[in-house]
Amino acid sequence: MKLWNLIIVGAGPAGLNAAIFAAEQGLHVKVIDEFMKVGGRLLGQLHEESKNEWWNGIEVADTLHEKAIDLGIKIECGVSVYDLEQGESGWKVYTSKGVLGAEKLLLATGATEVPSPVPGWTIPGVLSIGAAQVMGNVHRVKPGNSCIVIGTNVLSVAIANELKLCGIEVKEIILPPANKTLTEGGDPEKVMGSLMRLTHLAPSALLRQAGKLAKYISPNFAVKFYPKNGFKVFDIPIKIKTAVAEIIGDNQKVTAVKTVNVTSNGEVIPGTEKTKEVDFVCVSGGLAPLPELAAISGCSFKYAYELGGHIPFHSERMKTDVANLFVAGNITGVESAKVAMAQGTVAGLSIAAELNGSNQSLEFAIENALDEVKKERETALIEFQPNIKEKREILYQQFEKEQAEREYKLSAL
Ligand SMILES: Cc1cc2nc3c(=O)[nH]c(=O)nc-3n(C[C@H](O)[C@H](O)[C@H](O)COP(=O)(O)OP(=O)(O)OC[C@H]3O[C@@H](n4cnc5c(N)ncnc54)[C@H](O)[C@@H]3O)c2cc1C
Numbered sequence: 482m483k484l485w486n487l488i489i490v491g492a493g494p495a496g497l498n499a500a501i502f503a504a505e506q507g508l509h510v511k512v513i514d515e516f517m518k519v520g521g522r523l524l525g526q527l528h529e530e531s532k533n534e535w536w537n538g539i540e541v542a543d544t545l546h547e548k549a550i551d552l553g554i555k556i557e558c559g560v561s562v563y564d565l566e567q568g569e570s571g572w573k574v575y576t577s578k579g580v581l582g583a584e585k586l587l588l589a590t591g592a593t594e595v596p597s598p599v600p601g602w603t604i605p606g607v608l609s610i611g612a613a614q615v616m617g618n619v620h621r622v623k624p625g626n627s628c629i630v631i632g633t634n635v636l637s638v639a640i641a642n643e644l645k646l647c648g649i650e651v652k653e654i655i656l657p658p659a660n661k662t663l664t665e666g667g668d669p670e671k672v673m674g675s676l677m678r679l680t681h682l683a684p685s686a687l688l689r690q691a692g693k694l695a696k697y698i699s700p701n702f703a704v705k706f707y708p709k710n711g712f713k714v715f716d717i718p719i720k721i722k723t724a725v726a727e728i729i730g731d732n733q734k735v736t737a738v739k740t741v742n743v744t745s746n747g748e749v750i751p752g753t754e755k756t757k758e759v760d761f762v763c764v765s766g767g768l769a770p771l772p773e774l775a776a777i778s779g780c781s782f783k784y785a786y787e788l789g790g791h792i793p794f795h796s797e798r799m800k801t802d803v804a805n806l807f808v809a810g811n812i813t814g815v816e817s818a819k820v821a822m823a824q825g826t827v828a829g830l831s832i833a834a835e836l837n838g839s840n841q842s843l844e845f846a847i848e849n850a851l852d853e854v855k856k857e858r859e860t861a862l863i864e865f866q867p868n869i870k871e872k873r874e875i876l877y878q879q880f881e882k883e884q885a886e887r888e889y890k891l892s893a894l
Pocket residue numbers: 490491492493494495496513514515516520521522523525526527560561562563589590591592593594610611612614636639640768771774809810811812816817818819821863
């Protein structure tokens with residue numbers, strides 16, 4: 482079995498950039514992705530960053546892909562990795578097309594959507610918001626002509642705008658029902674907190690100002706004065722005092738959404754039901770890191786609400802507490818594509834340093850790459866959760882402390 486220097490699982494921005502930087506250091510790199518094209522979630526991304534400046538994920542993915550090919554990186558799409566095993570000669574990577582071997586392994590498997598159960602969500606024509614993004618932006622197919630988006634969060638608002646750019650009428654963005662499984666998404670106050678981090682995306686100067694004021698206003702106060710008919714962001718009404726009661730349709734298609742008004746605490750106000758006609762519905766429960774392969778590897782995990790859920794415990798240089806195993810991108814916490822790319826650079830260089838031995842210029846490059854991650858985090862247009870930076874700092878310090886303790890114990894044996 483051929484032994485690669487490095488196998489990367491995931492050809493998203495983190496995996497591709499890691500491959501490029503590792504290959505530039507002379508490593509033989511193989512990248513595997515189960516999707517039919519490279520680019521990961523970049524493929525669905527299209528948004529205006531500042532006036533007339535667009536982030537076109539497909540173009541970014543193409544550029545990274547070309548660079549990777551020029552560097553001789555082997556990329557295989559349509560192949561799933563389902564198991565990992567570490568032996569004396571390195572990692573065994575079990576894929577749907579056979580077993581591969583590598584000295585080092587980088588997991589860059591990204592994030593997944595969190596399911597958000599709503600009455601009527603099995604009717605044909607109900608999609609997760611991410612699926613609607615892929616249909617519209619990747620496959621260039623309109624999922625329908627008019628929709629309601631259920632679930633108000635950073636992702637759903639950003640993608641609702643993309644659907645509008647596809648020529649779809651997005652009637653409104655409303656809340657899921659408040660119930661035991663959807664405590665957060667159905668609570669207007671919590672949703673308000675997330676909206677207040679989003680207003681800098683808004684096309685109107687007034688709303689952008691509101692975003693700046695968010696630091697000084699409590700979500701509780703803001704919910705009380707939130708208008709019943711919502712605020713418009715990207716010309717789409719966001720209604721946090723309206724929740725879905727039921728999606729209506731038959732076993733063929735969605736025909737309407739029944740909504741109800743709710744109080745600031747998310748309690749239903751009886752007698753306020755309304756039926757709104759649509760031909761499809763998008764449901765959004767937010768994002769969580771996709772860490773199954775890391776769990777198989779045996780590395781430690783931490784739960785971090787700020788990062789979207791359970792993440793493989795890792796250092797700032799993207800190393801886990803299992804030897805020869807690295808992680809990068811959204812598997813380490815949900816952030817924007819630019820942060821994922823910057824983390825990929827750190828991982829690629831750190832792996833090269835571990836494999837080839839470090840030197841002054843490589844150390845300098847790693848330090849620069851670490852600064853770049855921080856810069857991208859500071860200036861990210863989409864901040865999926867609050868306090869990402871602070872939480873990461875805490876976890877990195879904790880990782881170093883635990884590693885030092887572990888080494889001390891081993892040296893004492
Ligand atoms: C539905 C959705 C929509 C998003 N929309 C935006 C947006 O509009 N703007 C934004 O900034 N961010 C968005 N994000 C966040 C996005 O994840 C990051 O922007 C960025 O793409 C993360 O990069 P990554 O390389 O970590 O992972 P990804 O880009 O997700 O790439 C991971 C890759 O790993 C592959 N993979 C996973 N498991 C396996 C396996 N077992 N075997 C083989 N291959 C595997 C996947 O097929 C995928 O191609 C979105 C995320 C999701 C889930």
